[in-house]
Amino acid sequence: MQRSDGRDPAELRPLELTMGVNAWAEGSCLIRLGQTRVLVTATVEDKVPPFLRGQGQGWITAEYGMLPRATQERTLREAARGRQQGRTVEIQRLIGRSLRAAVNLKALGERSILIDCDVLQADGGTRTASITAGFLAVLQALRHISQRQNFAVPPVKDRLAAVSLGLHGEDVLLDLDYSEDSRVWVDVNVVMMGHGQLVEIQGTAEHGTFDRKSLNTILDRAELGIQELIGAGQKAFSEGDGLIADS
Numbered sequence: 001m002q003r004s005d006g007r008d009p010a011e012l013r014p015l016e017l018t019m020g021v022n023a024w025a026e027g028s029c030l031i032r033l034g035q036t037r038v039l040v041t042a043t044v045e046d047k048v049p050p051f052l053r054g055q056g057q058g059w060i061t062a063e064y065g066m067l068p069r070a071t072q073e074r075t076l077r078e079a080a081r082g083r084q085q086g087r088t089v090e091i092q093r094l095i096g097r098s099l100r101a102a103v104n105l106k107a108l109g110e111r112s113i114l115i116d117c118d119v120l121q122a123d124g125g126t127r128t129a130s131i132t133a134g135f136l137a138v139l140q141a142l143r144h145i146s147q148r149q150n151f152a153v154p155p156v157k158d159r160l161a162a163v164s165l166g167l168h169g170e171d172v173l174l175d176l177d178y179s180e181d182s183r184v185w186v187d188v189n190v191v192m193m194g195h196g197q198l199v200e201i202q203g204t205a206e207h208g209t210f211d212r213k214s215l216n217t218i219l220d221r222a223e224l225g226i227q228e229l230i231g232a233g234q235k236a237f238s239e240g241d242g243l244i245a246d247s
Contacts, residue, residue: 001168004179005034010221012163012175012228017133017236019140027113027140029236031133034177035123040133042141043114058108060138062095062115064088064130070122091127092117094200098131098191099138101199102160104245107153113141124178128162128189135160136233139240146243154245159194161229165218167210172217174225186210190222194230 007013013034022028027042048059065088068074078084095117103113115137117130142155166173166184173180181187185207191199203215234241 001171001173001180001183003173004177009171009173010224012225013177015229015232017136017232019136019237025137025141026144027137027142029133029136029140031129033125033129033175035121036125036129036177037120038126038129038133039118039120040130040137041116042134042137043116044141044145045112045114046110048110048112052110056110057105058103058111058113059105060096060099060103060108060113060115062092062099062117062130062134064092064095064117064119064127066119066122066126070119091130094127094189094191094202095130095134098160098162098199099134101191102135102157102193103138103142104153104155104157107151107155108142111145113138122178124176124181125164128164128191131160131162131191132229132233136237136240139237139243142243143239151243154243156240156244157193158197159230159233159244160191160199161194161226161233162189162191163222163225163229164189165222165225167214167218170214172214172221174221186214186218188218188222190219190226192223192226194227196223 016032018030021030022041025041026044119126164176165188166176167186168184188203
């Protein structure tokens with residue numbers, strides 16, 4: 001399958017990570033991946049949801065939304081509809097689960113980190129971009145906390161990133177844009193730690209089935225892409241290394 005922008009199958013779109021773009025948030029990251037742009041902010045609160053009170057651990061949760069002109073045609077704000085769409089709820093739950101997997105919630109203490117993911121421009125891979133930038137925003141927020149109070153143990157288990165992939169015939173394509181996402185036979189999102197531990201795999205055969213061998217190839221390619229994303233994240237925010245176990 002010929003890629004829309006001429007990339008190799010295993011090549012990420014041009015990537016840019018900008019930290020600290022929000023002057024007020026404890027953590028923030030703007031990710032640019034091809035034509036996709038997502039602004040992620042992290043807010044620290046010295047409290048946890050009622051179901052966690054008194055348990056000595058923290059919480060991370062996420063909200064996700066797209067601006068009306070993030071897409072080629074204007075869409076209504078969900079607030080104007082009066083409710084969130086099912087897709088939005090599913091994505092923000094994925095983001096929250098993924099970020100909680102990377103953080104030692106006991107080390108965080110009874111604090112919450114609230115992640116806001118705002119899609120400024122969408123061209124595929126917005127959920128995976130939100131996770132990649134969300135981790136960096138969390139890391140910056142944890143650095144902010146550590147400047148006031150030292151953590152007894154490193155609060156982060158490992159670095160984290162996510163990437164989308166597609167299968168078209170025998171071609172495995174890394175980091176899909178929208179035009180590719182709408183044409184591939186199988187659509188997969190992979191969330192993975194820096195040392196290769198899988199957090200989540202979302203895979204759907206939309207125009208045909210796929211076998212175990214294809215899945216293994218997809219995961220191998222995902223790992224290469226995620227390592228590249230994690231390396232870029234380390235360069236963008238190297239101050240977070242001391243917060244990560246075994247870093």
